Amino acid sequence: MLVAATGVGAGDLLTASLGGSAVGVSILWAAVVGAVLKGFLNEGIARWQLATGTTLLEGWARFGSALRYGFLIYLLGWSFFTGGALISACGAAGDALWPLSADPETSRRLWGVLHSLVGLGLVWFGGFRFFEKLMAACTGLMFVAVLFAAVGSGPDWSAAARGMVIPHIPKNGTGWVLGLLGGVGGTVTLLSYGYWIRQKGREGMQWLRTCQADLAVGYSLTAMFGMAMVLIGSTLQLQGSGLKVANLLAQRLGEVLGPAGYWLFLWGFWGAVFSSLLGVWEGVPYLFADFLRxxxxxxxxxxxxxxxRAWRGYLVALALVPLPMLWAPLQRAQLAYAVVGALFMPLLAVTLLWMNNRRDWIGAQRNGWLINAALVATLLLFLWVGSDEALEALRKLRGP
Structure with a gap:
């Protein structure tokens, strides 16, 4: 539940719906493949930790201090921009449900600040068990809402079946396929899984099967969310970008399904973005605290x-430091950061391939051929996705 709720955010849902509107259900397979490959990455994180008794960051420390400190710099920048994006998304979701001001921007900012502070309080005072239950509730809300909207929107089910099982890149669909493959299932938040299973008391290889079952369920839900949004988008004519698309989606679903479709989608969208915020607020401080340890x-x-104090301090910083992004236009800075951010998934894939195949590091619990094949495919895919994102960001930075 935590994996699915944290890995599915506003950007993933909107990219999938816009892709479905632009090129139809022929890209459904990309949601499945993206979720499966992210699942193999997370299995590698769990395998390393259970086999060695050390976290992935400790494993990275074996490569030297450059990787460790480079990741710290990346983590700080990622936290600022991702935190700001999550706060903005929660603000937009709150404003869509109940405007706090006649001015939409003021309402969005007020809701954004409120969500950030409420998330801080829930994570700080609630404890891990409460966090699990809260995330399960949010996941259930977004799961029911998005699937109901997908079924009710009346997609072409025969075309959807073909789009799910037959990999095909439609004309002008390469960018949408890459976006769906790269976006579904999270990035840095994958690393939180190792700390969450430790909170559950899982130590030793006897827990690997349980973790694999965890990840199978989590990424099945993730794939279903992505496919559902493609299906919804395929039935609507959508244009635009950013969080305004969420309101447009709700309005169009309201026209198709009536008021129930409108409100159910908005509540599902809110559940998706607020659960992502809670997951980042709870999971990412572990990385900083572990770095200091x-x-x-x-x-x-x-x-x-x-x-x-490191975990709690980073939690407070996540909730407060990105708040100015509600007011400041930081598009060019975000684009520049995307160039660096595109390198993270290939880095994770290549280091897992090395670490989890060294007998002197991991013993007899090395990867099998299937896992290695999946990690190689993941590495090649995300090198492709990452280079595409980086080149696009560089083109935008240069301007017209």
Whole structure:
């Protein structure tokens, strides 16, 4: 549930719906493939941790300090821009449900600040067990709402069946396929899974099957969310970009399904973006706290990362530091950051291939041929996706 809720955000849902509107259901397969490959990456994170008793960041430390400190710089930038995007998305979802001001921008900003602070309070005071239950509720809400809207929108089911099982890139569909493959299932938030299973008390290879079942369920839900949004988009004529598309989607669904479709989609959209915010607020501070633990050479068994000042301090920073993005136009900075961000998934894939195949590091629990094949495919795919994103960002930075 945590994997699915955190990995599906506003950007993924809107990209899938716009892709479905632009090129139809022929790209459904991309949601499935993207979710499966992200699942193999997360399985690699769990395999390393359960086999070695160390976190992935500790594994990266074996490559030298350059990788570790480079990731820290990346994490700080990713946290700022992702935090700002999540706050803006929650603000837009809140404004769509209940405007707080006659001025939409003021209402969006008020809702954004409110969601960030409420998320901070829930994660700080709620504890991990409460967090699990809250995320399950949000996931259930967005799951029911999005699937109901997908079925009710009346897509072409025979074409959808072909689009799901027959990989095909339609004319002018390459960008939509890449966006769906790369966006579905999260990026840095994959690393949170290792800390969440530790919170559940899973240590040792006897838990690997349980984790694999976790990930099968989580990424099945992720794939279903992506496919449902493609199906919804395929029945509507959508134009535009950004969070305004969410309101347009709700209005069009209201025309097709009536008021129930309008409100159900808006609540589902809110569940998707608020659960993503909660997942990042809870999961990403572990990475910073773990970095400091490794820097101080403290054994992981002696540190409860969730109760450290580093974890709590980073949580507060996530909730407060990106708030100015509600007012500041930072498009060019975000585009520049996309160039660097495009490198993360290939880095994760190539390091997992190396770490989880070294007998002297991981023992007899090395990857099988199927997992290695999936990781190689993931590496090649995300090199393709990443280079495409980086080139597009560079073109936009240069301007017309």
């Amino acid at each position: 490794i820097h101080r050479k403290q054994p992981v068994s002696q540190v409860d990362l969730r109760n450290t």
